[in-house]
Amino acid sequence: MSQQIPAFFIADAPGLDFLNSVATPIDRPIDWIDDGEGLLAWLGQSRLVPAEVLAAMRERAMPGELDRLADQTRSLREWFRSFVRARKGRPLTGADLRELEPLNLLLARDDAFGRIVADVQEGQATLRFERARRWSSPEALLLPIGEILAKLVCEEDFSFVKACEGPACTLLFADHTRGHARRWCSMSACGNRAKQAAHRHRVKTGT
Ligand SMILES: [Zn+2]
Numbered sequence: 001m002s003q004q005i006p007a008f009f010i011a012d013a014p015g016l017d018f019l020n021s022v023a024t025p026i027d028r029p030i031d032w033i034d035d036g037e038g039l040l041a042w043l044g045q046s047r048l049v050p051a052e053v054l055a056a057m058r059e060r061a062m063p064g065e066l067d068r069l070a071d072q073t074r075s076l077r078e079w080f081r082s083f084v085r086a087r088k089g090r091p092l093t094g095a096d097l098r099e100l101e102p103l104n105l106l107l108a109r110d111d112a113f114g115r116i117v118a119d120v121q122e123g124q125a126t127l128r129f130e131r132a133r134r135w136s137s138p139e140a141l142l143l144p145i146g147e148i149l150a151k152l153v154c155e156e157d158f159s160f161v162k163a164c165e166g167p168a169c170t171l172l173f174a175d176h177t178r179g180h181a182r183r184w185c186s187m188s189a190c191g192n193r194a195k196q197a198a199h200r201h202r203v204k205t206g207t
Contacts, residue, residue: 002038002041003030003038005025006045007021008021008023008171011174012175013152013156013161014148014152015148015149015151015153016152016172016174017046018046018080018145018149019077019084019172020171020172021042022077022170023169023170023171024168025189031074032045033070034070035066035067035070036067036068036069039069039070039141040057048148049144057135057138057141060138069139069142072142073142076142076145079102085163088158089159089161091157091158092153092158103149103150110133111136111140112134113132113133113134115129115130115132116128116129116130117130156174160174160180162175162182162183164184164190165183165184166184166194169184169189171185
């Protein structure tokens, strides 16, 4: 189902935002991709798939098809989560490529193409090269996810991929701050809780 609470996009890296599509914002875990409708809603919020494509997929899908696709998406997510958790904190190397074979298999299914489009601004048109994709079946919805995961491993320095230090928090992020000092998913959530806990500790111990 689509969740009432909006999904998290705090990771500063779309591939990690995908891993954060299951999280515990308050006291119980929420999976934003728990079924087909949830998957469509998350793809819409993440802007990975245009709204009209999502509407067409909802219309065309066979009963249960999108729910099964959501199952596959969650398997992809949890497989990729173990890859990231095992390697965060150090740069990736060629030796990591073998483990990424399932991702390459997914990317090989893409029928993406390039096209020239006109951007019109103040009556003046300029031409621009654009990447597009034939959305030939619901499985094609996994392709933009495959792409953000591939970009994460190729473009992000895994030395600064971090897990939030909040004790019960599962969120991951790429630390792009100067000095790489980011410790929390957000200052207003876990950062604030840590500050309050430190304050209580100081009051209790009189330091
Ligand atoms: Zn956190």
